[in-house]
Amino acid sequence: MRSSLTALAAALACATAFAAPALAADPIKIGVTGPYTGGSSSMGVSMRDGVRLAAEEINKNGGVLGRQLQLVERDDEGKNEVGAQVAQELVNKEKVVATLGFINTGVALAAQRFYQEAEIPVINNVATGTIITNQFNPPDYDNNYVFRTSAYDVLQAGMMADEAIAQGYKKIAILADSTNYGQLGREDLEKYLKAKGVKPVAVEKFNIKDVDMTAQLLKSQAAGADVILAYGIGPELAQIANGMAKLGWKVPMITSWPASMQSFIDIAGTNGNGVIMPQTFIEDKTLPKRKSFLDGYYATFKVNKIPTPVAGAQGYDSVYLLAAAIKQAGSTSGPKVRAALEDLNSKVEGVVTTYDKPFTPKDHNAISRNMVVFGKVQDGKIVYAKDEDAKNAGVVRVKEKASN
Amino acid sequence: MQIFLQLVASGVAVGMIYAAIAFGYQLTFATSKTLNFGQGEALMLGALFGLTLVPFTGYWLMLPLVLVFGFALGAVVERLGVRPAVKIKSEYGWIMATIALGIIFKNVAENIWGRDDLKFPSPLPEEAITFGGVRVLPMELMIVAGALLMMLAVELFNRRSIWGKAVVATSNDIDAAGLMGINTQKVITLSYSISAMTAAFAGVLVAPVTLTGATMGSVLALKAFAVAIIGGLESGLGVIVGGLILGVAETLTGFYISTGYKDVPGLILLLAVLAVRPVGLFGKAVIKKV
Numbered sequence: 001m002r003s004s005l006t007a008l009a010a011a012l013a014c015a016t017a018f019a020a021p022a023l024a025a026d027p028i029k030i031g032v033t034g035p036y037t038g039g040s041s042s043m044g045v046s047m048r049d050g051v052r053l054a055a056e057e058i059n060k061n062g063g064v065l066g067r068q069l070q071l072v073e074r075d076d077e078g079k080n081e082v083g084a085q086v087a088q089e090l091v092n093k094e095k096v097v098a099t100l101g102f103i104n105t106g107v108a109l110a111a112q113r114f115y116q117e118a119e120i121p122v123i124n125n126v127a128t129g130t131i132i133t134n135q136f137n138p139p140d141y142d143n144n145y146v147f148r149t150s151a152y153d154v155l156q157a158g159m160m161a162d163e164a165i166a167q168g169y170k171k172i173a174i175l176a177d178s179t180n181y182g183q184l185g186r187e188d189l190e191k192y193l194k195a196k197g198v199k200p201v202a203v204e205k206f207n208i209k210d211v212d213m214t215a216q217l218l219k220s221q222a223a224g225a226d227v228i229l230a231y232g233i234g235p236e237l238a239q240i241a242n243g244m245a246k247l248g249w250k251v252p253m254i255t256s257w258p259a260s261m262q263s264f265i266d267i268a269g270t271n272g273n274g275v276i277m278p279q280t281f282i283e284d285k286t287l288p289k290r291k292s293f294l295d296g297y298y299a300t301f302k303v304n305k306i307p308t309p310v311a312g313a314q315g316y317d318s319v320y321l322l323a324a325a326i327k328q329a330g331s332t333s334g335p336k337v338r339a340a341l342e343d344l345n346s347k348v349e350g351v352v353t354t355y356d357k358p359f360t361p362k363d364h365n366a367i368s369r370n371m372v373v374f375g376k377v378q379d380g381k382i383v384y385a386k387d388e389d390a391k392n393a394g395v396v397r398v399k400e401k402a403s404n
Numbered sequence: 405m406q407i408f409l410q411l412v413a414s415g416v417a418v419g420m421i422y423a424a425i426a427f428g429y430q431l432t433f434a435t436s437k438t439l440n441f442g443q444g445e446a447l448m449l450g451a452l453f454g455l456t457l458v459p460f461t462g463y464w465l466m467l468p469l470v471l472v473f474g475f476a477l478g479a480v481v482e483r484l485g486v487r488p489a490v491k492i493k494s495e496y497g498w499i500m501a502t503i504a505l506g507i508i509f510k511n512v513a514e515n516i517w518g519r520d521d522l523k524f525p526s527p528l529p530e531e532a533i534t535f536g537g538v539r540v541l542p543m544e545l546m547i548v549a550g551a552l553l554m555m556l557a558v559e560l561f562n563r564r565s566i567w568g569k570a571v572v573a574t575s576n577d578i579d580a581a582g583l584m585g586i587n588t589q590k591v592i593t594l595s596y597s598i599s600a601m602t603a604a605f606a607g608v609l610v611a612p613v614t615l616t617g618a619t620m621g622s623v624l625a626l627k628a629f630a631v632a633i634i635g636g637l638e639s640g641l642g643v644i645v646g647g648l649i650l651g652v653a654e655t656l657t658g659f660y661i662s663t664g665y666k667d668v669p670g671l672i673l674l675l676a677v678l679a680v681r682p683v684g685l686f687g688k689a690v691i692k693k694v
Contacts, residue, residue: 037511038619041519178664205664209623211421211614214414215658215666218407235521235615246532246541247410266523267615269530307520 027070028063028332030055030322031090031099033111034126035078039208040233042261042307043103047126048073049301050315051100053293056300064323065330072096076107080180083107087114096120097332100318103311105129106180112136116145119334121325121341124148125318126311128156128257129184133364145338147359149314149321149352149366151257156278157188159372160254163276164227165196167252173202173225175216175240177232185231185256201225206236213243221249228253234261237275238268245271252276260375260382262307272377276385279375280352280367281313283382286394293351309382317350321358321366324348354396371397406537411655413535417544419651421614424551424606425628426635426643428599431558433637434575435588435595438486438498442506443603444625446481448618449509450474450604451611452517455524463527467608474604475597481505482596487589506621513618521620524611543612550609554602555640561598571595630674636684645685649673 034044076083102108108127176186201223204216259277285291306312329336348355358366376385384390457466489497528542562568573581635646658666
């Protein structure tokens with residue numbers, strides 16, 4: 001017994017002695033978490049591949065602080081409980097410097113507290129629930145470690161509602177899925193509509209994997225709805241579009257951003273044409289940065305289309321923002337990187353936009369409403385919904401003061 | 405009234421989807437008192453396998469190939485998952501074994517076909533047809549007809565063919581059937597094969613209306629299981645009635661009560677059936693000697 005203890009101690013001593021000199025050139029570990037399997041995986045995989053692409057580019061150019069970026073990828077399966085497990089593993093075992101990811105609002109809310117407690121910055125690059133960046137606001141917490149590069153729900157809900165009203169629709173039906181994402185989005189929509197003095201004529205719910213939307217659609221129709229605002233992800237949004245075609249009821253449909261998922265386009269087919277949704281990124285090559293991003297993505301992952309372009313672009317940008325912050329901090333310590341993110345000195349050229357002071361201590365959202373455009377499904381692709389946006393496609397939309 | 409009829413029509417279509425899957429549970433339960441909890445995955449594999457074949461063979465020629473595929477799949481599940489558990493007289497080993505196989509199938513499917521839900525090409529026009537104001541997709545009619553035909557075919561097989569008679573004999577009394585020279589092992593394998601075959605067939609049948617993807621089976625199989633319990637695990641007619649009850653209850657509740665509570669009445673019904681008539685609405689109560 002005694003001898004085995006001594007051996008163990010000796011082994012430990014050896015291990016630490018060997019590990020110490022290697023530290024200087026150690027790679028910088030960055031967690032990447034998202035659903036790479038299951039219903040929302042087209043978003044997760046697009047995000048991960050965007051992240052991989054950016055990390056590879058940065059590493060080719062010498063890395064950050066002379067160190068290479070090393071991605072520690074974990075599949076959170078879009079499940080809240082798995083997300084929390086992944087977070088603990090990345091924090092406690094992998095000792096990541098920061099984490100990029102979260103596709104699902106519910107997963108983000110369940111998992112990001114572990115990073116907050118460990119003072120490790122998180123950049124949400126896809127999840128849109130409004131509360132995500134407000135979960136750890138001062139004064140309840142000293143500092144908030146959660147940042148975001150996606151168009152959060154209040155922005156999207158506002159755009160969806162305003163668009164419906166601007167097009168002259170009076171009777172709005174809201175259809176939302178029963179997940180955290182759908183229900184938080186529905187709340188934002190209802191709140192916004194209330195402020196505008198509009199009461200939706202129907203507010204209906206559906207579950208993930210529901211195959212029949214007849215009841216929801218008939219209720220909306222019976223209530224006299226002339227437009228549908230739908231909050232959900234690709235497959236079920238497609239079932240709504242197909243259900244409308246089946247019932248022979250044709251009203252315009254405005255959805256949250258995931259109607260840009262490949263699954264929506266495939267499953268809805270021609271029934272999906274004309275559906276519009278807020279987008280931070282449309283797959284076009286108007287800017288050199290966008291062209292190099294798209295060419296790189298297509299070549300590296302051997303596709304001719306990003307499954308979910310918005311997720312890919314935001315994932316890509318989140319790496320560059322994090323790299324810039326680490327560089328400015330001159331360190332990988334969490335508090336320093338957070339402070340650098342809140343006050344980035346250099347402009348970061350990304351795919352969605354050129355980030356000029358994207359975050360402040362009070363505002364952890366990089367996207368403001370003026371940066372989001374409407375995309376439209378047209379024959380299997382997402383295009384600009386409005387002519388003026390298409391004309392201005394090459395103009396970089398920079399952030400203005402956000403309202404959140 | 406028209407809305408009511410529309411709701412019932414949609415409910416019937418959904419209910420027959422459940423019934424077609426539930427039918428497979430009933431087949432294996434009758435012969436071996438075991439179930440394939442990977443029934444949803446058999447459905448999913450059938451649909452995805454069919455989806456791969458369609459570009460080469462077209463929809464109609466693909467059907468027999470999917471049937472063969474399902475038949476083989478069922479045999480694999482029985483050999484790997486159920487037989488060892490039955491052999492060692494493990495009362496519940498087959499539960500975990502079939503669930504485990506289901507998870508493995510799902511992961512394999514994700515690796516082969518990807519993780520996205522895909523579109524299954526419809527063999528019939530996708531325009532709805534109108535019956536007195538009620539709109540129905542041609543594909544929904546085909547689901548109802550196809551599911552009924554499939555069940556009829558299996559019933560005929562059981563009543564007319566010698567193998568079918570062996571299945572019936574085994575399901576009535578497995579020990580007596582064994583003593584009469586029936587190879588009950590083979591009969592059980594056969595029932596699993598037919599069960600997975602019906603699931604694979606149901607998969608290609610419902611795929612143009614539902615979503616097609618590695619996760620398509622999970623929710624459907626769960627609903628179908630509830631249907632099998634409501635209708636009675638012993639009865640083919642029971643699953644049809646159970647399916648229709650659940651499907652129509654869902655759409656009617658969605659409209660007249662709340663879409664948020666759509667799934668509740670079906671499950672309340674399940675609890676009620678279990679409390680009042682545990683063998684299901686059409687099940688036969690048997691006295692189990694211990």
